[in-house]
Amino acid sequence: MATNADRSGELTEAIRAATSPLQLLGGGTKRFYGRQIDGHALHVAGHCGIVSYEPTELVISARAGTPLAHIESTLARSNQMLGFEPPRFGEAATLGGTVACGLSGPRRPYAGSARDFVLGVKIVNGKGERMAFGGQVMKNVAGYDVSRLMVGALGTLGLLLEISLKVLPQPERELTLGYALPLGEALARIASWSGKPLPLSAACHVNDTLYIRLSGSDSAVAAARAALGGEEIPRGTDFWTELREHRLPFFREDEPLWRVSVPPAAHLSIAGEWLIDWGGAQRWLKTSLPATEIWRAAEHAGGHATLFRGGDRAGEVFHPLSPVLARLHRNLKHAFDPAGILNPGRYTTAW
Template sequence: MPISPTNDTPTALIDRVRSAAESRTPLHIRGGDTKAFYGEPVGGQPLDMRDWRGIVAHEPSELVITVRAGTPLAEVEAALAEKGQHLPFDPPHFGDSATIGGVVAAGLAGPARATAGGVRDYVLGAQFINGKGEWLTFGGQVMKNVAGYDVSRALAGSMGTLGVITHLSLKVLPVAPAEATLVFQLGQHGALEQLHRWGGQPLPLNASCWVKDTTSPDAPELLFVRLRGAVAAVESACDRMAREAGGQRMDNAQAGPDWAACRDQTLPFFAPPSADHGLWRLSLPQTAPVIDLPHAQLIEWQGAQRWLWAPASAAAQIRAAAATVQGHATLFRASADSAPGVRRFDAESPALQTITRRLREAFDPHGIFNPGRMG
């Protein structure tokens, strides 16, 4: 619903949107531009959100933080860390200038996604400006406060196509008392089988990453598993899993930066093998088997997210392989010249197209926000 002006009203942003709506001028909403590569290219006049920043409220005892959308992600994480809290979905940074609004708009989560949940699971409420220049509020600061459509969570992953997010209230959680990382020398098939077996047991699994170092033909295939939880639970799980699959425990001082590198795609695997290759993301059921594709892969989320580098000519093969196991494939990163004519996202089903179209017509009737970003 529309909200009345306050001392925290984004007047300049509202005026900018109203002017753009009247002139039918497209706007390119942007924060730190760390995820500018994601999605289809966008034109329009830049609408920079970085000046609209600041932590509005943080209630550690209530496990909620409310922030302006242009607030740097690093600033939010630092404030939470001071109180022993964090964003459990492990948001990627992809650069020092990442903003919390960009985190929610992109809807991307890091290695802990499979067990901790995704971005939308932690959005309690939001305020945003729609395509008519109206400042709206949805949700609130508690979990059970929604009647009707939960629009605040629909903003997660909307890529700025529904409105200009101004404020976000996010659920946070305490940092786990204990953390450990185990590494196992397992092939892809064995790693997936082991992950599926562990996933059905009461173990404090938090993240997983299977990878083979493509820079050396003799490099081993390795499965990394991160555990988080109570001290006793983590220690017991470490002993049991190491015995079952021959794993070794890593030093946390070494494992921590490695998980951050996995989250932010700075591991050696994520370096482009050649200029004509793009990075593909396969989103699959966790229990999907090994996908028979002639490209090296990195596998996260207990099998649900799989990365690979491939040329544009392999697009049809990759998408068909994902579809055979009820998944889909996204061309996540690609230069303008490496994938001409290849759409970034899979085509939506007719039912989902209808829902998406109606949402956009309701919130952005003139189509001014990030037009074409989602294809």
């Protein structure tokens, strides 16, 4: 693949000429996410290359088809990183697909989500119009933050052409600790630690073991290590990578996988096998229970649930919206893509 190719004109013309639905494709590594859809494939992966990178400004801009691995290796040479620690789910993952899906890794509760790091985007809407939103600096302005609206929209509002992101310095040191604890005690301990000035950057509970990651200066990590005890986990970096990429044994079953987002201390009585991430705020559930039962329990706990992988991809997979939010979503879809050309049905059967 070329490392620097501007196909924005070709992509724009393809959308302008489209008379039937288009399926927007980057590297295809997250094609499983959302509903299964039909449509002529419009490949974005060839539209690639880093447009600008200012290490001193902590900002990078790149075309949507740029491989995520290339972005991260470029940042690493300047001891910087993507703060939201995005999952790739395959080496072909692109920056555009990462932003369109809006997924974040284990660092998310402590550093921010994918949406928090997007500064600006350039897109083509469903009418074939090129549009630019945001920029390369953080601003507080009134009105809609349309650039961040594209994060997690699954390409239903526009084809991403270019994205500008805030980046972070890599921590001087990282350390992973483990504690043999049942879930209730683990969540209580995380809640207690989260209220203290500790350099936490990840917290996960699986197989009756709580894992935490400390990230920061050498002195800060050493002080936290002395205060928290626990057993140091060798090759801790590999553990968090395996968690982020869903390569831990927990994820190797064929049973439907649900992503449940709830307040960290929430109690959920849903039968199935659980893995707890984000200090309790993101919970992975393997179960064959009906979707309505899972949605009801998640909503009762103050959250929502998504059928992340497996199960019936032709039906609804995202948590049903309230009538007010559903109307807002429909209005946005109509404003950006009135003819329903871009990834129709990827998000919901309603549009």
